[in-house]
């Protein structure tokens with residue numbers, strides 16, 4: 001399994017300080033993140049919740065370098081990302097971060113396995129045959145691990161929504177990221193497929209990967225170690241839930257809902 005514990009250097013997996021984002025396309029600029037301080041431990045599963053428009057996706061995009069913050073800094077395993085140029089940032093995103101979105105964004109002219117392989121092969125230096133073989137072996141092992149090896153040659157439209165999202169998780173893990181980011185990964189799924197994908201993400205987390213997920217769904221959020229609540233671009237509260245177990249699922253969800261209602265969710 002793609003581990004994240006090999007790079008222990010005494011730093012949290014992810015840290016942001018004074019993270020601010022203002023969109024200048026409006027006059028005056030729309031301030032969406034208001035100086036957020038947040039630290040995610042190695043191996044932690046952190047969920048970000050908040051009302052629609054509170055800045056959850058903007059936070060995820062700003063810490064993962066998909067969008068440039070207006071102010072503040074972000075560190076990934078101690079390395080300051082805000083000083084990197086675009087090419088360096090793309091490389092960090094490709095090799096040290098994984099992403100799962102509501103939609104899989106797979107290419108329809110490639111089968112499931114080739115879609116998963118695409119970024120993993122892109123990360124291998126040209127001519128590095130051993131690196132290429134290792135990437136292929138890693139992807140095949142991930143597909144086996146997450147129960148989708150039998151659909152490896154299927155087209156994107158020939159698998160279920162749950163299988164497609166599990167394939168997205170495999171693609172996100174193929175380079176062995178330090179942090180896996182998930183933005184509403186179950187937003188387009190029914191409840192059975194949601195449980196299937198959350199079981200996959202829970203396994204990923206249990207095996208040591210740091211996970212940062214945005215969700216509206218309290219039953220998904222109840223899987224996390226910690227939930228932070230965003231209001232108007234500020235983290236106004238957080239709740240530590242500790243390690244998840246299926247026996248505790250309902251109690252955790254009820255507890256979380258009570259907390260969320262108190263915050264006006």
Ligand SMILES: Nc1ncnc2c1ncn2[C@@H]1O[C@H](COP(=O)(O)OP(=O)(O)OP(=O)(O)O)[C@@H](O)[C@H]1O
Pocket residue numbers: 023025026030032050051052053054055056057058059
């Ligand atoms: N490119 C942009 N230009 C201007 N404003 C933007 C831009 N992108 C997002 N916003 C605004 O920033 C605010 C936060 O958006 P964001 O998508 O981060 O919220 P969210 O909490 O993820 O919402 P949702 O739960 O609905 O996905 C919203 O008011 C949104 O309209």
